[in-house]
Structure formats: structure tokens, C-alpha cells
Amino acid sequence: MKKILVCPVCKSKDITLDTGGITGKYVCKNCGYIGSVVLELTEGEYRELLEAEKLEKEAERKLRSKSKMEEFRD
Numbered sequence: 001m002k003k004i005l006v007c008p009v010c011k012s013k014d015i016t017l018d019t020g021g022i023t024g025k026y027v028c029k030n031c032g033y034i035g036s037v038v039l040e041l042t043e044g045e046y047r048e049l050l051e052a053e054k055l056e057k058e059a060e061r062k063l064r065s066k067s068k069m070e071e072f073r074d
């Protein structure tokens with residue numbers, strides 16, 4: 001199955017191998033991350049990752065907005 005390279009910092013798929021692949025390092029075009037470690041995920045795993053991130057952010061937002069007494073209803 002085809003794997004997607006994902007930036008461990010910003011979770012962008014915009015990852016490319018360093019020029020000519022001489023250093024063997026990956027470069028993230030989105031945040032400028034350079035390193036030998038990237039996430040290798042399948043399409044499904046990547047979607048799960050994004051979903052988990054989204055839930056995390058939503059949880060954070062809920063915590064922050066608690067003082068404002070905001071309600072998020074479906």
C-alpha cells in the first residue's frame with residue numbers, strides 16, 4: 001500500500017526529499033522542517049491523524065471558551 005510522508009511538526013503532506021537525496025533528509029515545504037524523521041502513513045492512518053488533531057483542538061477550544069459559557073451543539 002502506498003505510504004504518505006507526513007511532517008512530524010505541522011502534519012503537512014508537503015514533504016520532499018532534500019535536493020538529490022544526498023543528505024537523505026526530508027524537507028517540509030510547509031513549515032521548513034528538515035530532518036531524517038518523517039511519519040509514514042497510509043491514507044487511512046493520515047485521515048485518522050488529522051481527525052485526532054481536530055478533536056484535540058476542539059477540546060482545547062472548549063476548555064478555553066468555558067469562561068465565556070459557550071456551548072457547541074450538534
Ligand SMILES: [Zn+2]
Pocket residue numbers: 007008009010011012028029030031032033
Ligand atoms: Zn511541516
